[in-house]
Amino acid sequence: MNYGIIKRTLGWLLLFETCFFCVPVITALVYREKEVFDFLFTMLITATLGGLFLIGKPKKDRLFAKEGIVITALSWILMSLFGAIPLYTSGGYPTYVDALFEIVSGFTTTGASVLPSDSVAALPKCILMWRSFTHWIGGMGVLVFIMVFLPLCGGGRNMNIMKAESPGPSVGKLLPKMRSTAGVLYLIYTAMTLLQFVLLVFDMPVFDAINTSFATAGTGGFAIKADGFAGYSSYSQIVVTVFMVLFSINFASYFFILRGKFKEALNTEVRVFLGVVVSAITLITVDLCISNVLQVGDAIKHSAFSVSSVISTTGFATENFDTWPAFSKTILVLCMFIGACAGSTGGGIKVSRFVILFKGVRHETQRMLHPKRIKKITMDGKVVEHEVVRGVNNYLIAFVAIFVVSLLLISLDGKDLVTNFTAITATINNIGPGLGAVGPAGHFGDFSILSKIVFIFDMLIGRLEIFPMLLLFMPATWRK
Amino acid sequence: MNIIIIGCGRVGRTLAQKLNEDGNAVTVIDSNADNVNRVTSRCDVMGIVGNGATHTVQREAGIETADLMIAVTGSDELNLLCCLVAKKESECQTIARVKNPEYSGDAPYLKDELGLAMVINPEYASAEEIARVLRFPFALKIEPFAKGKVELIKFKLPKGNEIIGMSVKEVISKYNSDLLICAIEREEESYIPNGDFVFEEKDVVSIVATPKNAYEFFANIKCKGHSIKNALIVGGGVVTHYLCEILEKSHIALTVVEKDLKRCEELSTLWSKVKVIHGDGTDHDLLLEEGVEKCGAFVALSDSDEENVLLSLFAKGEGCEKTVTKVNRIDYDNVLAQLELDASVCPRIITSDTILRYVRATENAVGSNVETLYNIIPGQIEAAEFIVRENSPIIGTPLYKLKFKKDVLIGSITRGKETLIPRGNDIIQAGDAVVVISKRIGLYDIADILK
Numbered sequence: 001m002n003y004g005i006i007k008r009t010l011g012w013l014l015l016f017e018t019c020f021f022c023v024p025v026i027t028a029l030v031y032r033e034k035e036v037f038d039f040l041f042t043m044l045i046t047a048t049l050g051g052l053f054l055i056g057k058p059k060k061d062r063l064f065a066k067e068g069i070v071i072t073a074l075s076w077i078l079m080s081l082f083g084a085i086p087l088y089t090s091g092g093y094p095t096y097v098d099a100l101f102e103i104v105s106g107f108t109t110t111g112a113s114v115l116p117s118d119s120v121a122a123l124p125k126c127i128l129m130w131r132s133f134t135h136w137i138g139g140m141g142v143l144v145f146i147m148v149f150l151p152l153c154g155g156g157r158n159m160n161i162m163k164a165e166s167p168g169p170s171v172g173k174l175l176p177k178m179r180s181t182a183g184v185l186y187l188i189y190t191a192m193t194l195l196q197f198v199l200l201v202f203d204m205p206v207f208d209a210i211n212t213s214f215a216t217a218g219t220g221g222f223a224i225k226a227d228g229f230a231g232y233s234s235y236s237q238i239v240v241t242v243f244m245v246l247f248s249i250n251f252a253s254y255f256f257i258l259r260g261k262f263k264e265a266l267n268t269e270v271r272v273f274l275g276v277v278v279s280a281i282t283l284i285t286v287d288l289c290i291s292n293v294l295q296v297g298d299a300i301k302h303s304a305f306s307v308s309s310v311i312s313t314t315g316f317a318t319e320n321f322d323t324w325p326a327f328s329k330t331i332l333v334l335c336m337f338i339g340a341c342a343g344s345t346g347g348g349i350k351v352s353r354f355v356i357l358f359k360g361v362r363h364e365t366q367r368m369l370h371p372k373r374i375k376k377i378t379m380d381g382k383v384v385e386h387e388v389v390r391g392v393n394n395y396l397i398a399f400v401a402i403f404v405v406s407l408l409l410i411s412l413d414g415k416d417l418v419t420n421f422t423a424i425t426a427t428i429n430n431i432g433p434g435l436g437a438v439g440p441a442g443h444f445g446d447f448s449i450l451s452k453i454v455f456i457f458d459m460l461i462g463r464l465e466i467f468p469m470l471l472l473f474m475p476a477t478w479r480k
Numbered sequence: 481m482n483i484i485i486i487g488c489g490r491v492g493r494t495l496a497q498k499l500n501e502d503g504n505a506v507t508v509i510d511s512n513a514d515n516v517n518r519v520t521s522r523c524d525v526m527g528i529v530g531n532g533a534t535h536t537v538q539r540e541a542g543i544e545t546a547d548l549m550i551a552v553t554g555s556d557e558l559n560l561l562c563c564l565v566a567k568k569e570s571e572c573q574t575i576a577r578v579k580n581p582e583y584s585g586d587a588p589y590l591k592d593e594l595g596l597a598m599v600i601n602p603e604y605a606s607a608e609e610i611a612r613v614l615r616f617p618f619a620l621k622i623e624p625f626a627k628g629k630v631e632l633i634k635f636k637l638p639k640g641n642e643i644i645g646m647s648v649k650e651v652i653s654k655y656n657s658d659l660l661i662c663a664i665e666r667e668e669e670s671y672i673p674n675g676d677f678v679f680e681e682k683d684v685v686s687i688v689a690t691p692k693n694a695y696e697f698f699a700n701i702k703c704k705g706h707s708i709k710n711a712l713i714v715g716g717g718v719v720t721h722y723l724c725e726i727l728e729k730s731h732i733a734l735t736v737v738e739k740d741l742k743r744c745e746e747l748s749t750l751w752s753k754v755k756v757i758h759g760d761g762t763d764h765d766l767l768l769e770e771g772v773e774k775c776g777a778f779v780a781l782s783d784s785d786e787e788n789v790l791l792s793l794f795a796k797g798e799g800c801e802k803t804v805t806k807v808n809r810i811d812y813d814n815v816l817a818q819l820e821l822d823a824s825v826c827p828r829i830i831t832s833d834t835i836l837r838y839v840r841a842t843e844n845a846v847g848s849n850v851e852t853l854y855n856i857i858p859g860q861i862e863a864a865e866f867i868v869r870e871n872s873p874i875i876g877t878p879l880y881k882l883k884f885k886k887d888v889l890i891g892s893i894t895r896g897k898e899t900l901i902p903r904g905n906d907i908i909q910a911g912d913a914v915v916v917i918s919k920r921i922g923l924y925d926i927a928d929i930l931k
Contacts, residue, residue, distance in 0.1 A: 065521075158524060159520065159521065159524070160521075172526075173526045175505065175526065176482070176505040176506050176507045176524075176525050176526040177505050177524055178524045179524075180505070385513060
């Protein structure tokens with residue numbers, strides 16, 4: 001393990017986080033809020049510590065897969081630990097663990113809150129801005145952001161960091177150089193965020209438009225109003241619906257569109273994803289109409305919003321879907337597990353993993369008919385390597401195992417099964433709201449400290465796709 | 481530059497790494513996913529799995545925007561096809577590796593008619609290098625420098641030589657030699673010496689001089705500089721074939737030991753002057769019988785690196801004065817350097833160096849005014865050739881008055897047809913071709929060498 005380079009990368013991370021704090025500081029200055037000092041205080045800590053970390057040059061700049069993964073996991077933990085400080089010192093959150101939950105929920109683009117929605121609305125504007133901004137930076141990944149500006153380490157080793165931080169079963173480059181790949185991703189990301197902001201700013205206050213754009217872009221879902229998203233006009237709701245879907249599509253697709261390769265842009269994963277979205281909306285609309293919950297027009301609007309919100313793992317709500325019929329709720333929970341496309345800012349298990357899994361199952365049944373048949377799983381005309389298939393299978397097993405253990409741990413709090421089950425679903429898939437006590441109208445504040453720590457862990461596990469976090473707990477990782 | 485490399489074998493890997501280090505955007509293509517992964521996990525390049533000779537794969541790699549396509553797969557025909565397809569798809573320059581001796585005569589045709597920018601034959605390039613070493617056995621490496629008018633000669637100071645303990649200044653004045661000592665490797669460090677640098681035993685010294693001056697210098701310092709009369713070659717592969725071709729008209733008598741009878745017959749028909757022995761080159765009785773201890777040079781060119789290293793060590797032990805070892809696969813240069821081998825040639829490195837020189841030259845033609853770039857000590861010391869422009873700040877001042885950066889040396893000045901080794905009183909003029917030796921500091925203009 002090359003501790004020198006890990007230390008240096010973490011140093012840079014802290015310095016970058018110091019810069020990120022400028023966003024809430026500016027907000028606080030604009031609205032003349034006294035919480036500016038909480039942020040300035042934290043900036044002082046991160047800047048000093050980051051500077052200290054950067055003293056001394058690492059002996060070797062070799063960075064193997066192991067270091068890349070450890071750097072990613074540690075970066076996310078460190079960034080959250082410091083990001084939570086201003087939330088706690090400003091007094092808005094009862095304990096440091098609550099503040100940490102909130103900021104991890106921000107960085108991992110979960111959007112679950114420990115505060116009831118009316119106390120969220122009462123938070124200072126700079127705190128609200130910081131929460132939303134963590135969504136934006138966490139969505140595409142903070143280390144990818146740093147890579148746009150800094151060559152973290154020489155050669156192709158940066159790829160190890162990108163692989164650990166970007167979601168999906170197989171992460172590839174868009175351009176030969178890591179730095180240009182990271183640059184293109186953030187360029188597309190920024191452009192789309194700006195576009196959404198422009199579309200929204202006609203219809204809502206600037207502050208709301210900025211927050212909503214950040215939260216949608218990162219598919220995060222922190223609401224800044226007591227009634228969530230219900231209070232905004234239909235126009236804004238439709239814009240957000242569309243952008244939630246757009247941000248959960250693989251960013252490589254946008255890159256292909258920019259290059260005029262439309263066929264590559266509309267690959268299997270995107271087609272399946274859009275198919276799932278449309279079918280889920282249709283089924284829920286029909287169910288809502290039949291059970292007379294809503295009129296047709298409203299049913300389409302609210303089901304489209306909820307499905308997009310849940311499958312993109314954003315977690316905004318216009319309607320409290322906890323009150324919907326069981327069939328609709330079940331579809332929403334299923335969508336929570338499916339999640340967005342690989343290479344997007346969304347969470348969940350990812351559509352491409354399901355595509356590979358189902359192809360694997362079909363493959364297996366065919367082998368039962370013709371035991372000697374040789375056939376490789378393909379996707380978009382390319383062979384899916386055995387290692388990728390194996391990775392997907394193991395991912396699912398690890399996912400289920402962590403899910404079960406987490407469920408057991410939080411059930412100690414004595415809440416009902418629906419609440420517990422969807423609470424874990426909503427955190428491990430980075431969605432935000434679940435059903436029952438953690439539904440769109442509820443919050444996570446009533447859980448015990450232990451449960452909150454479990455949630456924090458699950459959110460990080462979900463964002464970093466399990467293995468980086470697990471690796472931190474392996475003694476072999478730290479052995480010299 | 482945007483560069484596509486097809487084929488991720490040894491040469492492809494080395495090229496990808498070096499070109500990436502130079503800051504180019506590199507995409508590699510190979511039909512074997514493992515080979516691609518091996519490159520992409522080590523360097524910051526994009527990898528594509530597929531047949532590089534198909535236009536779909538080339539388009540996926542972005543051939544439309546590429547400046548250069550290098551085909552270095554194992555097959556000559558595939559390499560040429562890759563170049564043809566690339567030519568049809570875009571305006572990029574193409575380089576192909578072509579190994580087969582049957583095509584070697586076609587290189588000019590391929591360049592002119594098929595529009596290839598460069599056809600590189602690793603075995604021929606290696607044979608040329610070996611021939612150079614045989615002509616000048618004292619050297620570890622000889623490279624043409626400044627358009628071939630002067631040579632870059634690398635040699636190891638033998639035990640007890642009289643210049644050990646002398647400084648560079650003393651050596652130059654004592655022997656009144658017109659040459660430049662441009663780099664010294666000592667253990668794992670490399671130095672660009674100034675006048676006060678003192679030679680030590682086992683130093684590997686690189687000098688720049690005209691062949692005549694170098695010969696005189698070696699005679700003066702009593703290093704045996706005479707050319708050899710006969711050489712014993714083990715292995716009758718392609719390199720041997722070219723070596724015979726190059727040395728056919730020289731006075732060096734060649735003996736080739738080859739295992740395969742058919743190959744022996746082919747070689748003896750082609751080169752009647754060469755003595756071809758059918759036998760196992762690893763049989764030391766046979767080598768002794770052929771006079772390994774008395775021969776002027778022993779050249780190990782079998783297919784196995786390990787065998788070559790062992791055979792050369794054996795020949796050295798038996799008293800052969802000069803050994804040349806072909807090492808293609810082994811990456812452990814520092815281990816090889818510890819063995820008492822004289823010269824080693826590596827087709828892979830020769831190929832990648834030749835291509836790199838070309839790439840850097842074309843690249844520099846755009847961004848800066850470096851004409852050519854030479855590696856003196858790979859990865860550490862390089863020499864860059866500049867054409868001095870009218871408005872350059874270094875014109876008209878005697879060199880001793882100019883303030884140079886640390887570790888920078890003017891290697892040679894070529895003015896018209898004359899090449900001179902610079903001294904303090906020389907003055908650089910506009911239009912001169914100046915070679916600057918430096919530790920890799922990224923020179924873009926001759927003015928960069930000044931403080």
